[in-house]
Amino acid sequence: MGEENKSSLIKPDLEAYVEHLKSESCRPVIEDSAGPISRMKLSDTILKLCQANSLWPMTFGIACCAIEMMGTGMARFDISRYGSEVFRPSPRQSDLMIVAGTVNKKLAPVLLTLYEQMPSPKWVIALGNCAISGGPFKVKGNYNVIEGVDKLIPVDVYVPGCPPRPEGLLEGILKLQEKIAGVRHPLPQNRHPGSPLRKVKGLKLK
């Protein structure tokens, strides 16, 4: 009875499971990024600034980091001054997915379904050690925890911590804004010395 039930014989193979999930999902949407929406430099710059200024996150709090994400949205840390005024529950209305918590085998298809439902352009922040690499659950006998959400979907910003402070998440949002628009906290555009709008010829700014 002990021989047949040795854990090593039928231990779930997590890598094979992740590969199987990725092969079944809509690969082009996950692997290729959406190109620029318009081909004109000025409108592209303005669109990027608008996107960076109003990232709407989707509520995908899983575990402990979700409480810090809620705390960031509340009155003391106030994520809405950086544009993320509303946390949308529906993936169709959001463009930022903050994966806050541990992703495990049962939750991985759910994550992929939600990611595929989000319209492009979309970004992902991996919040906390569990979403970056499995965190404290990356142990020798691991049979359930996916070690890092970037095995499933492309991640733009990693925010380490267990759990990270709300200021850490705010820094992650600012870094993402820098990645999108080239400058942290683009608003107010016309007063920021590093704003790319200043380099556009003929645009009168105060």
Place this chain on the structure above:
Amino acid sequence: MLESDFQKKNRFFLNMGPQHPSTHGVLLIVLEMSGEYVLDPQPVLGFVHRMHEKMAESRPCVGFMPNTARMDYVCALPYNHGYVSLIERKAGIEVPERAEYIRVITSELNRVASHLLWLGAYLLDLGAFTPILYGFDDREHILDILEDITGSRLTYCYYRFGGVSRDIDDKFVASTRAFIKRLRERFVIYEKLVTKNIIFIKRTENIGVVSPDMALRYGMTGPNLRGSGIAYDVRKNEPYSVYPEFDFEIPVGSQGDCLDRYMVRIREMEQSLRIIEQALDRLPEGPVRAKVPKNIKLSPGDCNFAVEAARGELSYYLVGDGTSTPYRLKVRVPSYSNLSCLPELGRGILLPDLVSILGSFDLVIPEMDR
């Protein structure tokens, strides 16, 4: 429940979750619906199963401490408390009195923080956005106080076998007293904003009535049980630490509906403030940590320890085998038993009432999945 012929022929299944703003975590409830009425709610767990019990068997008992905080992260210190007290009971370690008082003060502060978060989240489910802002504001004060001595905001690992890791200072005592004074004034605001609000009363009165017999068959504990009229609290029934020295009451409800569970939690916060005040007045001097061996050997045999977490009775059951690694560690979490009554309780109710019931149970899903 009125069911027309059309609805009878067109029953359908609705998935509530796992990603849902009102399920307080990743919980999937498969609802068989007939129109707006729920016929049979079946919860599906396992989306945050993180192998805590397996991890306990593969490392020395001291290595499990971080896991205790991650099971219920909203109210992590009672989980710490239960685990260190279990090992202390097994190995026969005496804890200095000052450490016991510090443990009680920090656990009760954490309980208040947990109830404040519950209050905000419950009212957010019912549609009110303001109380969560107030609740989180008060909670941030507690988190500041606890961060000064423990070092973390959320997942504390502050207790050690034989005491606590750091002593508290005068700044902690002064800021806790100031916070208690502030929170008592804020309770008046909550009373006016929430408790006397007619919409809130209509959405919670006579909804989700749990009878005492149902509570016994499912093993419910905590404020959910006390709302039904049974005055069972581990701090009074099975006292541990220095709780026998404090004078506090156990609030009970009468009917077992959502409004009773809400009132029990509000009054529990006030009782926790009483305990903290008495503990601060009587705080003795002395060491905060006993001398313990580096490698605590757990003698063969089993041992049980129960504490009162914010959600109910939490017990740890340990089977030792003579080494320092537990042979088997079972964590009995309160939300698991509290939610298991949903298939019986939620039969034939309206869907918005189901949201109200789930919120009043105060569930934390990762502790259920462990």
Place this chain on the structure above:
Amino acid sequence: MAPETKNFKEDILFHEFNTTETDYDQRGYHLEVALEVNQVRKFAQKAYDEGFYLVFVTGFHVLSEETAEGTTSGLNGVYQFARYDRLYRIKGHVSVPEDMSLPSICDIYQGANWHERETRDLYGINFEGHPNLKPLLLSDEDRDFHPLLKEEKKLKSLEAVSWAPEALESVDADAKAPSADSIDS
């Protein structure tokens, strides 16, 4: 302030089972009951009639051994009950036979529904009479992977993880486990 713990011995009894009184300060419960497989339901029914609530149902894995009735499977089921009105905790344990099945107590205590599903997930114990023995914590494809079963080399015998008989007799404070001066190894 502390509840009376002495009165329970006179009125609530489990005489028909193989019970041992235990030292609460050492073990955390008052009564230990060694059950046979056919006594599990009677024990649960008696506990319900006396007004106990179900704390948990779980299991643990030890070496299988040869007994008079046959080879055991090495798995043990543990049931714990407690009371709301006074301090009284009881623990029952049963050795699972080779066919890996135990009777289910779901019709007496509905809360055992989820506890038994989880024990089946983690250990593979089959509960007869359970209405819905689907996986609870693990995904459907992992239903036969019982994670808490131990490997051969880590298994110990039931005696190695039970209290030594001397510890049961000495219930005073003198018989405590190693003191704080022991050398770490």
